[in-house]
Amino acid sequence: MKKVRIFDTTLRDGEQTPGVSLTPNDKLEIAKKLDELRVDVIEAGSAITSKGEREAIKLITKEGLDAEICSFVRALPVDIDAALECDVDSVHLVVPTSPIHMKYKLRKTEDEVLESALKAVEYAKDHGLIVELSAEDATRSDINFLIKLFNEGEKVGADRVCVCDTVGVLTPQKSQELFKKITENVNLPVSVHCHNDFGMATANTCSAILGGAIQCHVTVNGIGERAGNASLEEVVTALKVLYGYKTNVRMEKLYDVSRVVSRLMKIPVPPNKAIVGDNAFAHEAGIHVDGLIKNTETYEPIKPEMVGNRRRIILGKHSGRKALKYKLDLMGIKVNEEQLNQIYNKIKELGDLGKYISDADLLAIIREVLGKD
Ligand code: KIV
Numbered sequence: 001m002k003k004v005r006i007f008d009t010t011l012r013d014g015e016q017t018p019g020v021s022l023t024p025n026d027k028l029e030i031a032k033k034l035d036e037l038r039v040d041v042i043e044a045g046s047a048i049t050s051k052g053e054r055e056a057i058k059l060i061t062k063e064g065l066d067a068e069i070c071s072f073v074r075a076l077p078v079d080i081d082a083a084l085e086c087d088v089d090s091v092h093l094v095v096p097t098s099p100i101h102m103k104y105k106l107r108k109t110e111d112e113v114l115e116s117a118l119k120a121v122e123y124a125k126d127h128g129l130i131v132e133l134s135a136e137d138a139t140r141s142d143i144n145f146l147i148k149l150f151n152e153g154e155k156v157g158a159d160r161v162c163v164c165d166t167v168g169v170l171t172p173q174k175s176q177e178l179f180k181k182i183t184e185n186v187n188l189p190v191s192v193h194c195h196n197d198f199g200m201a202t203a204n205t206c207s208a209i210l211g212g213a214i215q216c217h218v219t220v221n222g223i224g225e226r227a228g229n230a231s232l233e234e235v236v237t238a239l240k241v242l243y244g245y246k247t248n249v250r251m252e253k254l255y256d257v258s259r260v261v262s263r264l265m266k267i268p269v270p271p272n273k274a275i276v277g278d279n280a281f282a283h284e285a286g287i288h289v290d291g292l293i294k295n296t297e298t299y300e301p302i303k304p305e306m307v308g309n310r311r312r313i314i315l316g317k318h319s320g321r322k323a324l325k326y327k328l329d330l331m332g333i334k335v336n337e338e339q340l341n342q343i344y345n346k347i348k349e350l351g352d353l354g355k356y357i358s359d360a361d362l363l364a365i366i367r368e369v370l371g372k373d
C-alpha cells in the first residue's frame, strides 16, 4: 500500500474563509487536535500577517508537536524572516505562475518570477528551513514554465514542490494527466493543492495522487477561500477506501476534529457533508432501514465508527415499523405490538404535517403512548 502525506492548511487557507478569525489560543487548540490526528504537516499560518499570527505560530512551535510546522511565505526575505522568528520547521514558499497572476497581480515577467523564487529558496535554505516551493494558479500556467521553476528550485535546494489548482478548474482526468507529466519531469516530491469551486476538490486531489503526487493539501471540513479546499476527511477516507492508499491519519478521530474546528471557526458542518456530516450515516426510508437491519453494508459504504461518526435512524413519514422497532431497541425501550402501532401512527401523522421527528419528539410520543396504558 502506497503512503500519502497529509499537509493540513486549516490554520492558513482554512482561516482565510470569509468571516473567520482565530485567536492564538484557538489556533493552538486546533494544531494540537491536528497533531493527535497525525497529519504530517501543519501550515500554522503566515507569519508576516500580524503580531497575533506570529504569537499563534510561536505557541504552536513551542508545543513540541510531532507534525512539521510550516509557515506560508511569499518569495520575500521579510516573510522568511518572520517565519524564522516563529521557529517553524518549514516554509510553504509561493509564487504565482499563471500569465494572469504574473501580469495583473505581480506585474512581473516569467524570468523575474523565477529569479525571485530561486533567491527566496536559497535564502530559506541558508537559514536551515525545509522548503516547499509552490506554484499558485499552476493549473492555468504554462506547464513548461512549471517544470522549469521546479527543476531550478531543486538546484537551489527546494525539498518539495506543489501544484495549486487555485480556482478549482481541474477535472479528475486533467488532474491525473497533469501530475503524471509533472512527476515524470521533476525529481522532487510533488504535492497537490485543490480548491472546490466546482465541487471537484476531493476527486481532483485523489486523481493527482494517482498521477504521482505524494502529498496533498487539505483542510478540516473543506473550509477555505470561496467554496473551500479539498476536505481532509473526504480525501483521507476516499484514498483509503476507494483507492487503497495509506496515510498516517487516525481516522476514528475525524468526526471529533471536525466538530472542534466547526466550533472554533463558528462554521456549522452541513448535515449532508460526506464522512463527518450528521446525515452521512443517517437513514429514514423504510426500505433502507430494513436493509440496514439485515446488513449495514446495504446502505453504508463504510462503518460510521471508522471515521468516529455514528449511525442515526431518522423517523418520519418515510419510516417503516421495523425502523421504529430498531430505533426503540437501540434506545433500550421495550413496547408491545399495540404500543408500537400507536407510536408508529403518530410519527406518520406528524411526518405528513411536514414535521421532523427529533429524538426528544419521539420520547414525548412514547411517554404519551405508554402513559395511556
Ligand atoms: O490556492 C492557492 O493557490 C493557495 C496558494 C497561495 C498556496 O492557497
Ligand code: ZN
Pocket (backbone or CB within 6 Å): 013, 166, 193, 195, 229
Ligand atoms: Zn489555496
